[in-house]
Amino acid sequence: MISRAEFKEIRDNGVWHQNTSLVQILGLCPLLAVTSNMVNGVMLSLATILVMAIANVAVAALRNLIPHEIRIPVFILIVAALVTVVDLVFNAQFHELYQVLGIFIPLIVTNCIVLARVEAFANRNPPLQSAFDGVFMGVGMLWTLALLGGLREFIGGGTLFAGIDMVIPALRPWQILPEDYPGFLLAILPPGAFIVLGCLIAWKNWVEARTAARRSRGQSATTLGKLVGGA
Amino acid sequence: MSSAAKTPSPLRMAARTALILFLFVIAFTGLLAAAYQWTRPAVEAAALAEKMKLISEVLPSELYDNDFLSDVRPLAATPELGLEQESAAYRARRQGVITALVFEAVAPDGYSGKIRLLIAVAADGTLLGVRVTQHKETPGLGDYIEPRKDKNKEHPWIRQFDGLSLAALGEHDWRVKKDGGRFDSLAGATITPRAIIRAVHKALQHFAKHRAEWLADGTREEKSDDQPR
Numbered sequence: 001m002i003s004r005a006e007f008k009e010i011r012d013n014g015v016w017h018q019n020t021s022l023v024q025i026l027g028l029c030p031l032l033a034v035t036s037n038m039v040n041g042v043m044l045s046l047a048t049i050l051v052m053a054i055a056n057v058a059v060a061a062l063r064n065l066i067p068h069e070i071r072i073p074v075f076i077l078i079v080a081a082l083v084t085v086v087d088l089v090f091n092a093q094f095h096e097l098y099q100v101l102g103i104f105i106p107l108i109v110t111n112c113i114v115l116a117r118v119e120a121f122a123n124r125n126p127p128l129q130s131a132f133d134g135v136f137m138g139v140g141m142l143w144t145l146a147l148l149g150g151l152r153e154f155i156g157g158g159t160l161f162a163g164i165d166m167v168i169p170a171l172r173p174w175q176i177l178p179e180d181y182p183g184f185l186l187a188i189l190p191p192g193a194f195i196v197l198g199c200l201i202a203w204k205n206w207v208e209a210r211t212a213a214r215r216s217r218g219q220s221a222t223t224l225g226k227l228v229g230g231a
Numbered sequence: 232m233s234s235a236a237k238t239p240s241p242l243r244m245a246a247r248t249a250l251i252l253f254l255f256v257i258a259f260t261g262l263l264a265a266a267y268q269w270t271r272p273a274v275e276a277a278a279l280a281e282k283m284k285l286i287s288e289v290l291p292s293e294l295y296d297n298d299f300l301s302d303v304r305p306l307a308a309t310p311e312l313g314l315e316q317e318s319a320a321y322r323a324r325r326q327g328v329i330t331a332l333v334f335e336a337v338a339p340d341g342y343s344g345k346i347r348l349l350i351a352v353a354a355d356g357t358l359l360g361v362r363v364t365q366h367k368e369t370p371g372l373g374d375y376i377e378p379r380k381d382k383n384k385e386h387p388w389i390r391q392f393d394g395l396s397l398a399a400l401g402e403h404d405w406r407v408k409k410d411g412g413r414f415d416s417l418a419g420a421t422i423t424p425r426a427i428i429r430a431v432h433k434a435l436q437h438f439a440k441h442r443a444e445w446l447a448d449g450t451r452e453e454k455s456d457d458q459p460r
Contacts, residue, residue, distance in 0.1 A: 070252050081259040085266040092273035099281075157372075163380070173382075183419065185372060 002128050010129060014136025020113050021144040021197070022204045027111040031145065032193040034104065036156070039163040041149030042142060044104040049138030051086055051108050053131050055079045056122040060130035063123055075118045083109045113137065144200065151196050156187035286321065286333055289351035289360030294330045295323035304445065306334060311437040313337030313345070313430055320445070329446050330354055332438070335364070338430035342422040343367040346376070348430060352438050354446055361392040361431055366423075373423035388424070391415065397435050405432040 020026050027048075035041040058078050059066075066074050087105045090098040108114060117137055122130040153159055158177030165171055186192050239247070282300070290299075299321040306318045313336055320334035331353045338346040346366040351359035363376045374380045378387035391414055406412025407424050416424040438445065 065251070066255075067248050067251055070248055073252065074255050077255055077259050081263050084263055088266045088270040088274065091277065092270035095273075095277045098277075165379070175382075183372065185369070185419075188369065188372065 002132070006129065007132060010132045011136045014133065014138075015140045015143070018137075019140040019144060019204070020137055021141055021148070022201050024113070024116065025201075026116055027113040027141075029107070029110065031148070031197070032190045034107070035145050035149040035152060035193055036188045037153040037159075037162045038146055038149040039161060039167060040104075041145030043101055043167070044107065045138060045142035045145050047101050047104045048108055048111065048113065048141055049135055051079075051083055051105070052114050052117055052134035052138050054082050054086065054134075055114050055118055056130035056134035057127045058082060059118045059122040060125060060127040066123075071123065072115075072119070075115055075123075079114050079118065080109055083114075113141070148193065148196055148200060152187045152192050155184050155196075156192065157181070157183050285349060285362055285364065286351070289349060289362055290323055290331060290333055291359065294353070294359075295325055297322075297324040297327075299323045299333070304332070309437065312434055313339050331359055332445060334434075336430050336434040338426040340422075340429070341366060341368055341426045342373050342420070343369065346423070346426055346430070348427065348434075350431065350434050352435065355396075356398070356435065356439055356442065357394060357396045358392050358431070358435065359394075361389055361427070363389065363427070368423045369420070372417075373420045375417055375420070376423055376427060388415065388417075389427075392431055397439055405429070 018024060021031060034044045055078065059075060062078070083105060087102070090102065090105065117134060121133045125133070150160055153162055154176060158175065158181035160174045160176060161171070162173040164173055187196070279300070286299075302322045302324065303319045304322055306312070306314065306320055308314050308316055309318075312318075312334070315337075318335050320332045322329050323331040323333065331351055333349065333351045336348045336350050338348060344367050346368070347364045349362045349364050351361075353359055362378075366374070366376065368374050368376065375382065375388050378389055381387040381389070400413060403411065404413040405428055407414045407416040407421055407428065409416060409421055410425070412428070414424060414428055
């Protein structure tokens with residue numbers, strides 16, 4: 001099955017170390033187009049989580065049947081077919097959810113994150129591990145896109161959760177800045193996505209550099225303590 | 232000899248690989264076909280319900296008792312309505328008499344391309360309502376033309392058209408207030424409303440010009456056709 005350490009590694013890789021948007025920088029097309037607000041970012045991520053988990057499990061289950069030389073066309077076939085099936089089933093069975101998520105599902109077919117995880121992980125690991133990998137890669141994307149969309153929306157229009165009433169009718173968007181805030185168009189347009197994403201990547205690198213510096217300082221302190229203690 | 236048996240010839244390998252790829256294609260095409268067949272009725276029903284919902288927003292239910300989605304007047308490509316392709320007008324009837332028409336119009340000059348509109352006009356030329364069905368206006372700026380994206384939930388922008396007519400508003404009132412007209416607009420996004428106001432105005436003029444043609448349609452023959460439903 002799956003050991004605790006293995007699970008933790010898959011989780012940490014997906015959510016932080018190998019974050020699809022901040023480290024692998026994959027799937028920028030939907031990322032730029034969709035994250036003009038927070039709700040869209042979250043919705044796209046939820047659809048991606050679902051598709052990645054299914055695609056990863058399918059490929060992991062079939063991985064011993066797929067000859068190495070033709071694995072990429074077979075992966076594309078599997079991913080495209082599954083995304084289309086998910087799209088159809090959503091449209092037919094969960095139509096209200098489809099109206100919210102639906103426009104994002106076809107975007108996922110063209111998203112190289114799915115293919116990248118299938119090739120890099122599911123091709124070499126059993127289905128259960130692959131399912132977790134798909135889910136946590138998606139979770140990493142989820143918080144990043146939520147943050148990206150939230151920042152762009154706040155800077156661009158002074159609101160948060162715009163469009164939430166389309167998902168949960170009882171809720172209303174939150175107007176943070178005064179109503180007469182003129183808005184900052186650049187943040188909402190695609191270049192704004194590049195700029196904010198760049199800032200987020202810089203922030204992640206800064207956090208990692210700081211923890212690495214702390215750890216090495218801490219380590220040298222303990223080795224020094226041991227030396228002193230030993231003496 | 233024994234090594235040749237273990238590593239098959241390149242041709243055999245290629246044939247084997249091709250066969251496997253072929254089988255994968257067959258299997259997943261089958262999966263797709265099955266999913267499509269299985270979901271088709273529900274998908275079609277949902278698309279129809281969506282269309283009905285949009286139309287029912289602009290067409291009051293007391294105006295019709297017919298199945299207007301199948302009571303269609305074909306529209307040729309009409310530049311006055313911005314239609315580059317054939318379209319259709321749905322005829323709402325009450326006891327066989329046409330009470331209103333619902334048709335599509337396109338505003339070609341939105342901020343980022345075409346804005347597709349659904350317009351409902353009563354038989355006397357009064358606007359019943361307008362809805363935007365498709366647009367690419369800037370998210371968070373020009374998209375207030377969609378009621379569900381409009382921050383003003385009590386009086387969405389697009390509802391300003393409700394109840395208007397060519398008789399009620401003069402030629403020069405069909406403009407945003409900034410240009411000396413009667414219509415509100417949001418600061419920083421006036422190209423979008425200008426395009427819609429122009430398109431609706433033109434559509435009303437087109438309707439007024441061809442009103443007799445649009446309403447006269449041989450009700451009696453149609454009615455006998457409609458009876459079996």
